[in-house]
Amino acid sequence: MENNIQETILNNSLNSNNITNITNHASHLIEKSSFYFLNTSNITHFVSQVDPNWFYSASAQSAATIVGLMGAFLTTKVLNQKSYLKQLKNDISELEQKKEHVSTEIQNIKEKQTNLLTNKEVELCKKINPSFTPSILPDYDLQRIEKSEGGKNILEKLTKYREYDDVIISKKGEQLFLNNLLTYKKEQVITKEDFSNSKVHFINLVIFSIIGVFAPLFMMLLDFETMIKYRVAVFILILCGWVIILYSLISEIKNLRD
Template identity: 35%
Template sequence: MIQNILEVALNNNYNLSDIANLISNLTSNLSDILLNTSNKTLIVSQVDPNWFYSASAQSAATIVGLMGAFTTTKLINYKSFVNQLQKEIAEYKIKIDHLKKEIETKNTYIREYNYKMEIKLVNKFLGFIAFEINPDKPYSLDELYAMTQNNLDYLQFENIDKTILAEKYNEEYLSDVRNLHEFPDTAEPLVKKNEGNKYELKKHQTNLEVVVEKKAERSYYKSLLINKQHMLASKKEVMGLRDNLGSLFIFSLTGIFLPLFMMLCSNETMTQYRNITYIFIFGGWILIIGQLYSSVIGLFKDNN
């Protein structure tokens, strides 16, 4: 009909009524093409089913490839992150063990020095009370220890060690006390002077300071170690990778294998289920986009 209109126009053998009739017939025929007069529904444009399913599978395969590359990169980065965490954890454990040994060594020196000071304090106390003790009827250990508690005369001995006192308050000491009572002018004094020296005291103070510093350093590394262990034990990244792989698997089924399977069917079946297949593909694509969006948002949150 369009050709007839052109021929009439070219030959100049037309009038308005002829052209109007031709256009009316053309419009009527186009309406018959666009509308199904039997059921009054729109007819979907005639696309080759093979082309539709093939193009859908190829497009989905491209998306799967891109998402697969993203997931693979994320997996490699996570593996590198885990290796770095394990390396740092091992280093922190070595440092903590080294600090522990240093602290134990210093504490050994501190205990030895404290023991010497306790012995000096006990010897000093026993020397002070030597003339108060009757060697034939001496005080018991409990009586002697009670003298150092809440007694203004012996206030400097209030923190005396009872165990060391029991070691030093023995027969040898009582024998020295007896000699002191019998020969006060010639007996060896029980209180010795200058038993300590400034070097030992300075070393002791230095050891105390070092122990405090090392304990603080060890506590710092322990907190770092606990934090790294929590990060290593966290399943957040693993769950994210599982979600990505799961959505990738679902989209592969709906976007690639479903269209390829439909291409094995007849043209009538391919045409009949074309819309449903498209919905499945679109739904899988939405799932992929959602996972990608969630991963990107998670990266921004971690950086903040």
């Protein structure tokens, strides 16, 4: 029994000594590491020893994602613009057909007006009023025409003539509206056919893909020292490229709002 008690006390003493030794060793390591990292030259040395492959790999992946998103955005915009352009051209074709149809209607109505009164009826009206015009005729002249031979028939034709005048005025108003609408649509076509901005943005995207994707991948093929040496320059180039892409994106969004 006494032997067991002594053995237990001895074990506890050994465990206590081990814990003390571990604590002292940990404190020593912390002090040593703190002193190491407080030294600026040691920090620079530590950073320089980090494997730069993660930097170039992450940069290439991030840039590839940006290129994909921006490329999808620009492609969608161009496709929508082409679709809208096609719709505009179809609208212009329909409007031109309507305009031609209205012009034909006006011409037909004028022919009906011309054939409405016979030469004899026109001569009779001119005897009553030498400055006879079917569209504009005073009421007292109409009364005199009505009292003449065949006057009622002439009055009916003159009434019809004036109705044709009203139709022609209405058709000319429609024709003017179609002309204005055609002018607007054609201006829209000229504007939408200009893909210069999209071309510039695509060129910027290609440049950014070279700088942001292929340059980091190429750097990963070089030796360790070269990767360390040029990683800051590569980072600055990627950042500048991203600023250009961001500017292009903002410009496109503003154009969509307009």
